[in-house]
Amino acid sequence: MNSGRRQSFFSLRCFLFFVAILTFSDLCAQSQDWVRTGTNLGAAKIRLAVANFKPTTTDPETGELKNAFDTTLFNDLSNAGIFDMVSKSMAPPLMPGSPQEINLAQWSAAPSNADMVAFGAIGVNSGKVTVLGYLFDAKNQQSPQILGKQYSDNANVNNVRNIAHRFADEIITRLGGIAGICETKIYYVSTRSGNKEIWVMDYDGENAHQLTHLGTIALSPRVSPDNSRVAFSGLGKNGWSIKMYSLLLNRLVSFPSPGGTTVSPAWSSDGSKLALSTSITGDPEIYTMSGDGTGLHRVTAFHGPDVSPVWNPKTNAQIAWVSGRTGLPQIYIMDADGANVQRMTDGGYATSPAWSPNGQFLAFAWNRKYGPGAPGGQDIYIMDIASRRWTQLTHDSGRCDFPSWSPDSRHIVFQREDGGHSEIWTMLADGTEQHQLSHGGGSNSMPNWSWK
Amino acid sequence: MQVNHRKYIASIVSLAALLTVAGCHKKKAVPPPPPPPTAAAPAPTAEITVNPTSINAGDSAVLTWKTTNATDISIEGVGQVASSGTMNVKPTESTNYHLIARGDGGSADATARLTVNAPQQQSNLNEQNMDDTLFHQNVHDIFYDYDSYEIRPDAQPTIQQDAAFLNQHPNIKVVIGGYCDERGSTEYNLTLGENRANAAKQALVNAGVSPDRLRTVSYGKEKQFCTDHTEQCWQQNRRAQFNIDR
Known part of the structure; x- marks a missing residue:
């Protein structure tokens, strides 16, 4: 965008005014378009209808479970960002529960004009809920069935929401080409209990619950790629160290501490290594270690703060991090052994890098006009690493920080602080569809999206 | 005698009960609305200072106060005083002199604290149990520029004084807390x-304090001394704080 503007001003000198205007508008159009995460964001969207599921039993629980299911499935498919959703008010009045009951012509005709229809049935029998889900191609009357799935579990709202997530992920995977994210979790810091503790919620903000009970301050949760452990920074009597919470044992497990202020752990995508910042030498530097805490290895040697490392999840051969060696913090990348250091940001106050799962982008927080008295805002940006072109995703709406990518590279979760109070928000990776995820009190910050 | 004694107790108990009931009753009563402030009467002002603010036990200090627009002026522990004046005081322990000035326009108050240092030998004997107040009187925090961790020239004298005190009390261990203002990113x-x-x-070590006695903990922007969003407040929060490491 920077160089684009410069070029356009250059051409302004050289060409006729109207040519320049055309060039400029053309470049602007391109700058809107270049953010392609390779994930079908921005591609022509499939028009998808989701029928309310048909209740097949009269069990008193059925109504509540059916509502939870219908709402979750519709929101999941809507959140995916790759569908043009048919509003439920445009659906044909009949609720089809099985392939025999659906009239595809009704769905493919106006006003719903659906390309695809998801429908099915839900029933509760002696404490078990059973869901039959179908995905039909409305434009292919001959052999319309794309998916037919059956799910069964103990009947409660959480399980029903989970079934909806699983069915939604099947549809997204089949139609979007990449595994869906509806079964993923978001780990974060919440003060809801009075102290900063680590919490977890479903990707859609539901089902929030507290994991740690440190009683001091817990920060920077990072879940391991296999969902077995959460590494985070915890304050103890002797300062900050990396703490490890086992999601299998549901408790803290011991983890060696190198001493000094040790913060901001980050998993490599194969789960074999952690990168972190520690000040054993008296100056915070980036180190790596094995996932079990052994084999501490120093990577950087720069005067001043070095913190917030993240691995390139595609290769695990590069690390992006934040360094204050020239004054205000900037984003840098280097090889995992410390070679080939490159500065990525050209000024301002840049922190909290997050490397996209496909390896192509860095998301980070940037205040481009930072300084005492400066009016700058702190917003989320993404940068294409190869070209170093960047674009701003959030605008004029509080101080945004700690972006974290969804595993499909289509979404970014982040914290937004307004008046000292912070909440967790999500958006598509092009900055659209922003909405708040965290609810229910306290200040909620530092989100980390699970790997699967 | 026995009977008299009992009567005595009984009367005290009943008196206490009466007082309690009366007290309770009083609380239930709706307090009268505060009198409307009279616009005509100017509000009183009160100022009090003590010089020096810190003395050794046995020494004296001078208390100076000044009030305006007040009719009823008192200093807690001293009693009624004139509208302004000076006084020699010689307390045996640290004292807060609380000046209250009441007038038609309301009331105002001010406080001056006189710290009395315990005799030197005593603090040497009790080094392990050194009072935090005494420690903080002698070891002062230092402050930093924005986004900087360099020791400023104006902090050098503080460091020298802090180091001198620590060198006189070689058994005290110190934890140094590093703090930042609310701006910028948590990590x-x-x-x-x-x-x-x-x-x-490092500055204390350069001034002769053994590094074995010094421990550091960073609080980043997790704990703030001052929560206003002003430069004055941010400056308060950009500091290294010294505490006894127990």
Whole structure:
């Protein structure tokens, strides 16, 4: 965008005014378009209808479970960002529960004009809920069935929401080409209990619950790629160290501490290594270690703060991090052994890098006009690493920080602080569809999206 | 005698009960609305200072106060005083002199604290149990520029004084907390706070304090001394704080 503007001003000198205007508008159009995460964001969207599921039993629980299911499935498919959703008010009045009951012509005709229809049935029998889900191609009357799935579990709202997530992920995977994210979790810091503790919620903000009970301050949760452990920074009597919470044992497990202020752990995508910042030498530097805490290895040697490392999840051969060696913090990348250091940001106050799962982008927080008295805002940006072109995703709406990518590279979760109070928000990776995820009190910050 | 004694107790008990009931009753009563402030009467002002603010036991200090627009002036522990004046005081322990000035326009108050240092030998004997107040009177925090962990020239005399005190009391261990203002990012500020604490530690070491006695903890922007969003407040929060390491 920077160089684009410069070029356009250059051409302004050289060409006729109207040519320049055309060039400029053309470049602007391109700058809107270049953010392609390779994930079908921005591609022509499939028009998808989701029928309310048909209740097949009269069990008193059925109504509540059916509502939870219908709402979750519709929101999941809507959140995916790759569908043009048919509003439920445009659906044909009949609720089809099985392939025999659906009239595809009704769905493919106006006003719903659906390309695809998801429908099915839900029933509760002696404490078990059973869901039959179908995905039909409305434009292919001959052999319309794309998916037919059956799910069964103990009947409660959480399980029903989970079934909806699983069915939604099947549809997204089949139609979007990449595994869906509806079964993923978001780990974060919440003060809801009075102290900063680590919490977890479903990707859609539901089902929030507290994991740690440190009683001091817990920060920077990072879940391991296999969902077995959460590494985070915890304050103890002797300062900050990396703490490890086992999601299998549901408790803290011991983890060696190198001493000094040790913060901001980050998993490599194969789960074999952690990168972190520690000040054993008296100056915070980036180190790596094995996932079990052994084999501490120093990577950087720069005067001043070095913190917030993240691995390139595609290769695990590069690390992006934040360094204050020239004054205000900037984003840098280097090889995992410390070679080939490159500065990525050209000024301002840049922190909290997050490397996209496909390896192509860095998301980070940037205040481009930072300084005492400066009016700058702190917003989320993404940068294409190869070209170093960047674009701003959030605008004029509080101080945004700690972006974290969804595993499909289509979404970014982040914290937004307004008046000292912070909440967790999500958006598509092009900055659209922003909405708040965290609810229910306290200040909620530092989100980390699970790997699967 | 026995009977008299009992009567005595009984009367006290009943008196106490009466008082309690009366007290309860009083609380239930709706307090009268505060009198409307009279616009005509100017509000009183009150100022009090003590010089010096810190003395050794046995020495005296001068208390100076001044009030305006007040009719009823008192200093707690001293009693009624004139509208302004000076007085020699010689307390045996640290004292807050609380000046209250009441007038038609309301009331105003001011406080001056006189710290009395315990005799030197005593503090040497009790080094392990050194009072935090005494420690903080002698070991002062230092402050930093924005996004910087360099020891400022104006902090050098403080460091020298802090080091001198610590060198006189070689058994005290110190924990140095590094703090940042509320701006900027959480993780970056934790490392900046660590750099600040370490810079303070290094300055004390250069002034002759053994590094074995010094420990650092960064609080980044997790704990704030002052919560206003002003430069004055941010300056208060950009500091290295010294505490006894127990």
